[in-house]
Amino acid sequence: MSHRSAQKSRAAENRAAVVEKYLAAKGQPRSLTQRAFCQREGLGYTTFQSWLQKYRSAHRQTSAPVRRGFIPIRLQPPTVAALPATSCALEFPNGVVVHLAGPLDPQLLSYLIHTAGEKS
Numbered sequence: 001m002s003h004r005s006a007q008k009s010r011a012a013e014n015r016a017a018v019v020e021k022y023l024a025a026k027g028q029p030r031s032l033t034q035r036a037f038c039q040r041e042g043l044g045y046t047t048f049q050s051w052l053q054k055y056r057s058a059h060r061q062t063s064a065p066v067r068r069g070f071i072p073i074r075l076q077p078p079t080v081a082a083l084p085a086t087s088c089a090l091e092f093p094n095g096v097v098v099h100l101a102g103p104l105d106p107q108l109l110s111y112l113i114h115t116a117g118e119k120s
Helices: 003-026 034-041 045-062 106-119
Strands: 086-091 097-102
Touching (some): 003 034, 034 045
16 A cells, blocks of 8 residues: 555544544534534634535445334234233433333343334
């Protein structure tokens, strides 16, 4: 690899790291706007916009599409004795809370948790 291509490769990796830092911070409760992030990092806003667009374009081709909204699931009758009538709430890292009430099937509960983990 030539010196010039090695420099380009490092620059691209640095750009991706900055964009990933922004995207990771974006999920936090007190996330910064893009302009505030650029100011904090000492970046030009339009430069960052260009990096972000290139990053998303590169990752759109390699990533599975993001599904929005509800994810359909099929429920089957319990195969083991259900727990007595009770209620519970499942709170996922992305902020979604699922409230369940009534007899709870342990297998169904396990399935819901496992399936939600795959989709997030």
